[in-house]
Amino acid sequence: MKLTVLDDDEVLLRTLQRRLTAAGHQVRIFATPPALTELIEEPADAWLLDLRYGDVSGLNYVAPLRQYFPDCRILVLTGFASIATAVQAVKLGADDYLTKPVDFAVLLQALQGDKAVPQVIEHNSDDNEALLSTDQIEWEHIQRVLAQQDGNISQTARLLGMHRRTLQRKLLKHRPG
Numbered sequence: 652m653k654l655t656v657l658d659d660d661e662v663l664l665r666t667l668q669r670r671l672t673a674a675g676h677q678v679r680i681f682a683t684p685p686a687l688t689e690l691i692e693e694p695a696d697a698w699l700l701d702l703r704y705g706d707v708s709g710l711n712y713v714a715p716l717r718q719y720f721p722d723c724r725i726l727v728l729t730g731f732a733s734i735a736t737a738v739q740a741v742k743l744g745a746d747d748y749l750t751k752p753v754d755f756a757v758l759l760q761a762l763q764g765d766k767a768v769p770q771v772i773e774h775n776s777d778d779n780e781a782l783l784s785t786d787q788i789e790w791e792h793i794q795r796v797l798a799q800q801d802g803n804i805s806q807t808a809r810l811l812g813m814h815r816r817t818l819q820r821k822l823l824k825h826r827p828g
Contacts, residue, residue, distance in 0.1 A: 652762065655690065657681045657709060658701040658728070663751075667699070670755060676762075687712065691719050697762050700745075702729030702736060710740055717744030726761050728753060733794030793821060 654676050658664045661682050668678045679693065684707045698716055700709035713725055727740040730751040737748040747761040793811065800806045808818040 652696045653677045653679075653694070654697050654699065654762065655679045655681070655693075655695040656699045657684070657704055657712070658699070659683070659703075659705045660701070674759065687715050690716065694720055695723060697724035697726065699726050699728055699758075699762075702727055702740075703731055710736070710743055710745075713740060713743035713745050724762060724764060726758075733798075734791050735795045735798035739798065790821075793818070797822075 652675075654671055656664060656667055656671075656678060658667070658680075659682060664680050664682055668680050671678045679695065681690075684705050690712065698712070698720075700712055702709050709727055709729075713727070716723065716725055724747075725745045726747045726749060727736075727745045728749050728751060729736065732748070732750040740748050746764070749758065749761060793807070796810055797804075797807045800810070804818060804822075805815055808815040811818065
């Protein structure tokens with residue numbers, strides 16, 4: 652399988668290249684955002700796109716790649732997962748949305764087109780569904796409202812009834828675990 656991986660984390664990029672090559676795939680990598688014309692010059696069977704890719708969003712590549720290569724697999728990989736960006740990725744044409752750190756077996760399943768196994772944290776041995784904490788719910792809500800406001804911090808803060816600087820501090824934190 653021919654794979655193209657876009658990620659600005661060069662350590663992760665080289666690790667993925669090494670492991671995917673060892674698994675029998677041909678891997679092309681980009682550590683900096685390429686022009687779309689550069690990507691479509693060499694078709695791939697699957698594309699692995701970092702959500703926060705340098706100064707651009709990996710989501711910018713999803714729809715054009717889907718248009719040029721309707722039968723390829725497109726996976727979005729992120730360390731900053733939110734419901735809003737997951738929905739947006741799927742609406743644009745992504746086949747899967749995976750969170751970092753991703754289990755390599757899950758990544759291989761997703762690349763093959765198998766339904767990725769959800770990464771669930773068990774809170775109770777009798778219940779396999781993870782319950783969101785209040786911090787996680789707040790984070791998801793902020794991300795959803797921010798996406799609806801096209802990233803406008805001031806408007807989002809007004810709608811959420813909080814000071815703009817408070818919102819900015821919350822956004823600088825990583826998604827609660």
